[in-house]
Structure formats: structure tokens, C-alpha cells
Amino acid sequence: MTTYVAFLRGVNLGADRAVSMPRLVELAGGLGYADAWTYLRTGNLVLTTDRAASAVERELTHALREEYGADVDVTVRTAAELRAVLAANPFPDASASQVTVAFLVGEPPAGVEDRLAAVATEAEPYAVHGREVWVRYGAGQARSRLAAGFSRVVGVSATTRTLGTVEKVLARLDARAG
Structure with missing residues (x-):
């Protein structure tokens, strides 16, 4: 199981x-x-x-x-995949509320880095790791063009969670297993 x-x-x-x-x-x-x-x-x-x-x-x-x-x-x-995702966090010193990880429904299409670069601001560094895309929203997500159209920008459906949410889901999972 x-x-x-x-x-x-x-x-x-x-x-x-x-x-x-x-x-x-x-x-x-x-x-x-x-x-x-x-x-x-x-x-x-x-x-x-x-x-x-x-x-x-x-x-x-x-x-x-x-x-x-x-x-x-x-x-x-x-x-186990979520633990590996957290271990790959490219923004370990950033606030967990500013860092998001987008879980893609499939592999990112070719050119995803170029599409992200065309929309992300300097305050929105990002990193693509397999089927996840990390973004640190230094100025928040509320006015971000990248956040508003993320799935369209990356070219595949994605659902985004803050780093804090992913950490808490895993913590609860571990506590229930313990």
C-alpha cells in the first residue's frame, strides 16, 4: 500500500x-x-x-x-516524493509563506524556462525541478502576473501550495504514522 x-x-x-x-x-x-x-x-x-x-x-x-x-x-x-520535493527547495532561507511549489500534472513542456522568464519579475525567482516549479514571491502573490496565470505560463495544469502547507501536510502524515 x-x-x-x-x-x-x-x-x-x-x-x-x-x-x-x-x-x-x-x-x-x-x-x-x-x-x-x-x-x-x-x-x-x-x-x-x-x-x-x-x-x-x-x-x-x-x-x-x-x-x-x-x-x-x-x-x-x-x-516519499514530497520529502524529495522539500529537500530540493531552492529557497531554503526564504519565508515558508513566500515560497510556493507548483505541482504539475505532467512533465513541463519544452521551453518552460523561457516562458517563466518572460513573465516573472526580479522579485519572483523560480526553479524547475522535474514535475515541480518553485517560486519565491518576494513581493507577494496578490498582484503577480505569474501567480495569476501560472498554468497558462508553464503550459500544463498545476496546483500551487505554499512551502508551509506542504511541510504541515507531511508533519501530520508523519504524526499519524508514528
Whole structure:
């Protein structure tokens, strides 16, 4: 059995994107996943299964479409992958609230570095590591053109979490396993 963290993109950002976290846990159980729980209302679902990550992404996406009538992109990482992501943090001295990691649903397309460079400001250094893109928003995300159109800029659907959120999901996961 593998423990996964499923990151849902764009949920609970408005009434038309409302996803109940208790209902999400029920949906996960109905799909046969074990030990399902959520962290925050932003679509961080932890679950255990013997299925492949691609199957979990596909099944959750389908279940969310059936339940809510909306397409919700889901990207999944194992706990070990998340630990490796955190170990690769290119901004270790920055505030955890300023650093984000974007989890891409697939490999970044060719030219992603050029597209990021065309939009990111000097206050938004970034780094591409496999299926993740790190950004340190030195001036915040509220007025950032990069943050506003991130998936369009990178050319593949992505869901972004602050470094602090990823750290807390893993800490809770470790505490529950301990």
C-alpha cells in the first residue's frame, strides 16, 4: 500500500468551485481508498491505496466531475516524493509563506524556462525541478502576473501550495504514522 497526497486545483475559491472536505473523504472511501483525510479546505487529500498514482488521479478527477459537475485537476505525489520535493527547495532561507511549489500534472513542456522568464519579475525567482516549479514571491502573490496565470505560463495544469502547507501536510502524515 502506498500513501499519496492528492492536490486538487482551484477548489473552494468561490461558490461554483466549492468542494466539501468531509464529502471528499467520503468519495475517497467510496473509491476504495483507505485512511483518507484532508488538510485545510484547499484540496489536500491524503489516502492509502495499492493503485498507481495515475489511476488515483483519474479516479478522483472522474468522481469529482460526477459529484460536483466540474472538472477539477488532481495531481498526486507519494509521501516519499514530497520529502524529495522539500529537500530540493531552492529557497531554503526564504519565508515558508513566500515560497510556493507548483505541482504539475505532467512533465513541463519544452521551453518552460523561457516562458517563466518572460513573465516573472526580479522579485519572483523560480526553479524547475522535474514535475515541480518553485517560486519565491518576494513581493507577494496578490498582484503577480505569474501567480495569476501560472498554468497558462508553464503550459500544463498545476496546483500551487505554499512551502508551509506542504511541510504541515507531511508533519501530520508523519504524526499519524508514528
